[in-house]
Amino acid sequence: MLISCPQCAGLNRVSDQRLSDNPQCGHCQSPLLSGVPITLTAQNFSRHANQSEFPIVIDFWADWCGPCQSFAATFSAAASRFSQQYRFGKVDTQAQPQLAAQFGIRSIPSLIIIKQGTIIAQQAGALSGADLQQWLMANS
Numbered sequence: 456m457l458i459s460c461p462q463c464a465g466l467n468r469v470s471d472q473r474l475s476d477n478p479q480c481g482h483c484q485s486p487l488l489s490g491v492p493i494t495l496t497a498q499n500f501s502r503h504a505n506q507s508e509f510p511i512v513i514d515f516w517a518d519w520c521g522p523c524q525s526f527a528a529t530f531s532a533a534a535s536r537f538s539q540q541y542r543f544g545k546v547d548t549q550a551q552p553q554l555a556a557q558f559g560i561r562s563i564p565s566l567i568i569i570k571q572g573t574i575i576a577q578q579a580g581a582l583s584g585a586d587l588q589q590w591l592m593a594n595s
């Protein structure tokens with residue numbers, strides 16, 4: 456499948472068997488499955504959510520939002536644990552209001568899972584670590 460690089464956003468073709476083999480980007484040599492959430496912007500969004508074939512879990516958040524702050528650690532832990540199933544990305548709804556509007560985000564934190572441009576799951580409100588894990592396993 457085609458996987459975008461978290462560092463340079465270049466597309467790489469990786470076979471399913473190689474996903475567990477710590478694949479590297481052919482353009483910049485960064486690990487493709489870094490296990491760390493990436494920052495999504497209007498500029499890189501389409502590359503990671505539409506062109507990349509690896510499903511992406513997106514956390515819509517804002518600086519002033521208390522529940523978002525406490526959820527951030529839960530989200531990062533899941534990014535590390537599910538690095539071979541999902542890419543994790545964060546949209547700062549204040550810096551990227553057009554992305555929030557595009558997905559009709561009315562409350563934060565909000566989570567969506569996108570696979571090749573299609574929303575396959577969404578969730579409004581923070582989840583506990585256990586609930587997030589269950590939600591991710593149910594949709595992978």
Ligand SMILES: [Zn+2]
Pocket residue numbers: 460461462463464465480481482483484485
């Ligand atoms: Zn790269």
